[in-house]
Amino acid sequence: MELDELIGVVNEVAASLQLPMDLEATLDRITRSAAEATPGIDHASISVTTKGGRIQTLAPTDAVATRADELQYELRQGPCYEAVAGEPVVQVDDLATDLRWPEYGPKAAAEFGIGSQLSFQFHAEPNVRGALNLYAGQPDQIDGETRQLGEMFARLVAIALGWGRHDETLSQALASRTQIGQAVGIVMERYRLDPDRAFAFLVRVSQSGNVKLREVACGIIADTVAKANGR
Template sequence: MELRELIAVMTDVAETLQLPIDLTDALAVITRSAAESVPGVDHVSISVTARNHQIQTLAPTDPVAVRADELQYTLREGPCYEAVHGRPVVQVDDLATDPRWPSYGAQAACLFGLGSQLAFQFEAAPHVRGALNLYFDRPSAIDPETRQFGMMFARLVALALGWARQGETMTRALQSRTTIGQAVGILMERYRLDDDRAFSFLVRLSQSTNVKLHDVAAGIITDTVNHAG
C-alpha cells in the first residue's frame, strides 16, 4: 500500500473517533478498513471479553469471520482464543496442518476454507480485553507488512474502546451485534438465502439507503413482528 492510500485509510478511521463516539460505527470502519488495506486479508473481526469472561464478536466483515470466531469460543482453542487469553500475537501459516490446535485448525480449513490466521491481543480500559482477528483464505499469506498493518489496526481498536464509555456503549455494541444476527436470520428464511448472501443484502440495503446497519436490521425485525401480529 502506498503512503497516500494509508493516509486516506487512517483519515477515514480517525473521523469515526470523535467524541461522543459511536462505538458500533467506529469498530465497523476499522474492520472494514483492515479487510481492504492489510495485504492478503479476506475476513476480519473483533473479539472482546468483559468482566464475566464471556467472549463475543463485534464488527465482523462477513459471516465467515463470525463462524470462525464462534468455533474457537466453543472449542476453547485457536489463535483468537489464545490471543484473548494471553498471547500478544498469534500467527498460523497453515491452519490445516498446524499441530497447536488440531480440532480448530482442521475444521476451519475444511468448513470455512481458511488457510492462515493472525490475531493481535489488545487491552482497553479496565476489564476489556480482546483480539483483532485477521483471516486469510490462502495458506502462508502472512508477511512482515501484514503483521505491521495488523498491529496498527489492533491499536485503533483499543483506542476506540478506550474512548468509548465502557458500560452503556459496550452494551449497545453487543446488542447491535445481536440485532444484526436476528435480521440476517429473518432474511435467510424470507428469501431462502444462505447467511453470506443475507448479510451482504443487509449491508447493501444500509449503503443504498444511507441508514446505519443496526437501524436497518432493527427495522426488518420490527416489520416482521408487526406482520406476524
C-alpha cells in the same frame, strides 16, 4: 495498497476517533480498513470479553469472520480464542495443517475457506480485553508487513474502546451484534440464502437506504414479530 492510500486510510480511521464518537461505526470502519489495507487479508473482526467472561464478536466484515469467531468460542481453541485468553500475538500460516488446533483448524479451512490467520490481543481502559482477528483465504499470507499493519489496527481498536467506551455504549454495541445475527437468520429463512449472502443483503439495504446496519436489522426483526402476532 500504495503508501499514500494507506496513509489516507489511517487518517480516516484516526479522524473517527475524535470524541464524541459512534463506537459501532468507528469499529466497523477499523475492521473494514484492516481487511482492505492489509495485504492478503480478506476478513476481519473484533473479539471482546464481557463482564460474565463470555466472548462476543464486534464489527465483523462479513459472515465468514463471524462464523469463524464463534467456532473458536465454541471449541475454546484457535488464534482468536488464545489471543483473548492471554497470548499477545497468535499467527498460523496454514490453518488446515497446524497441529495446535486439531478441531478448529481443519473445520475452518474446509467450511469457511480460511487459509491463514492472525490475532492481536489488546487492552483498553478501564477493563476491556479482546483481540483483533485477521483472516486470509490462502495459506502463508502473513509476513512482516501484515503483522505491522495488524498491530497498528489493533491499537486503533484499543483507543476507540478506551476513549469511547462506557458500559452502556459497549452494551449497545453487543446488542447490535445480536440483533444483526437475528436479522441474518430471518433473511436466510425468508429468502433461502446462505449466511454470507444474507449478511450481504443487509449491507446492501443499509447502503442503498443510507441507514445503519443496526437499524436495518431492528426493522426486519420488528416486521417479523408483527407478522407473527398477526398485525
